[in-house]
Amino acid sequence: MSRIPPYLMTGGRTRPSRDVAIETLVEVHPNHADTSRARFETQTILGLAQDPVSVAELAAEMKIPLGTTMVLVADLLDSSNLIGHDTTSQSDLSNREIMTRIIHRVQEL
Numbered sequence: 001m002s003r004i005p006p007y008l009m010t011g012g013r014t015r016p017s018r019d020v021a022i023e024t025l026v027e028v029h030p031n032h033a034d035t036s037r038a039r040f041e042t043q044t045i046l047g048l049a050q051d052p053v054s055v056a057e058l059a060a061e062m063k064i065p066l067g068t069t070m071v072l073v074a075d076l077l078d079s080s081n082l083i084g085h086d087t088t089s090q091s092d093l094s095n096r097e098i099m100t101r102i103i104h105r106v107q108e109l
Contacts, residue, residue, distance in 0.1 A: 004041075009039070009064070010072065016071045016073070018078065020084070023099070023102065024055050024085070025084070025085040027049050027053070028046055032080065032081040033079065045058055045069075045076060046076070052085060055070060056102045057101065057105045061105070
């Protein structure tokens with residue numbers, strides 16, 4: 001994606017402000033704030049999350065470390081620009097589908 005070091009994307013932070021699992025599905029909040037002046041990484045995440053997407057898929061698509069993606073996603077969840085969907089309460093079939101999608105994305109790397 002970018003040649004910016006991951007620590008600059010997160011302002012030097014290495015831990016997300018909240019628990020964000022790699023399988024957490026996120027999507028853009030219907031009433032998200034204007035992010036036209038947001039950093040490139042934020043705009044990219046919001047563009048990729050028009051439909052529900054896992055945190056792992058975002059990291060793979062953006063080609064940035066998973067930990068960096070978790071920090072950025074947590075920031076967007078905190079600012080109500082993203083909605084997070086708890087995958088632990090879904091059926092086993094849904095969880096299998098999610099894991100299959102994650103495996104396919106990792107294999108694409």
